[in-house]
Amino acid sequence: EREFLMALAGNPNCGKTTLFNAVTGARQHVGNYPGITVEKKEGFHTLNGTRIRLVDLPGTYSLTAYSMEELVARDFLVNDRPRVVIDIVDASNLERNLYLTVQLLELGTPLVIALNMMDAAAARGIEIDAAELARRLRLPVIPTVARTGKGKDELLAAAVGEATKDRAWEPLHVSYGPDVDPALREMEKNIRDAGFLTDVFPARWTALKVLEGDEQVLGKGREADPELSRKLEATAARVAEHLEKTLDSYPEAIIADHRYGFIASLLRNGVVRQNRKADRLY
Ligand code: GDP
Ligand code: MG
Helix, strand or coil: CEEEEEEEEECCCCCHHHHHHHHHCCCCCCCCCCCCCCCCEEEEEEECCEEEEEEECCCCCCCCCCCHHHHHHHHHHHHHCCCEEEEEEEHHHHHHHHHHHHHHHHCCCCEEEEEECHHHHHHCCEEECHHHHHHHHCCCEEECECCCCECHHHHHHHHHHHHHCCCCCCCCCCCCCCCCHHHHHHHHHHHHHHCCCCCCCCHHHHHHHHHHCCHHHHHHHHHHCHHHHHHHHHHHHHHHHHHHHHHCCCHHHHHHHHHHHHHHHHCCCCCEEECCCCCCCC
């Protein structure tokens, strides 16, 4: 019997624990208790002789080093290397939820998306073309209602399908604009040439984190290669200074703007439609 390690990732309150319980038969507490899921919970599900070891990660909006939840989630992703991550996205709040998705893809995480809360989205007149979103992202996007179990079997089948495929997951490349991209490219090259943390993070991810001043990545980097760390941090400081002078802004703000720009273009031309009549239920 083969076993795949999988994880559930998503924003707080997107229905992660509800789906986890539905899949594993566990009875974890469901509800609006921020911080309650800082520890990872683990359960099992068997699908046609394939065992899924499923980990319910803490809910996060981002993958920075600012909160325990985010550190636990991203440490798990880079250290335990789940074969597939099921990214639960609240369909009634798609743009905001995709912000984490973009970061998971930048980290190079193999992903399947559960487009959850389809009932809530429909009740609000929101229609999402899941197939088109899947095509644009080049990964499975499965509509679900975790509370009723709708879509759960399709989701698990898609996750096992991805796990058994021999697909190389290239980290997503988001463009950060003319003020940041050239420096990022230079840092990326230095990182690649030196093999700097490349066993843990994609090169562009490390460069972004140095630019953001991510304490955990900076710490790891200084330990691994103090000289290159100084060089990268000097480049980051130069970019930060330039952004402040020319745009009255700072790296994290510019990075967030471009991620939201990427999401906006991803959803352009009818992926999401708002119906006036919101009386149909999923
Ligand atoms: P978590 O914070 O991501 O673990 O989210 P929970 O599983 O605790 O769910 C948060 C709330 O959303 C709970 O009240 C769930 O019952 C509810 N919920 C979960 N999935 C769905 C869904 O597909 N549709 C609707 N309408 N509510 C859901
Ligand atoms: Mg939860």
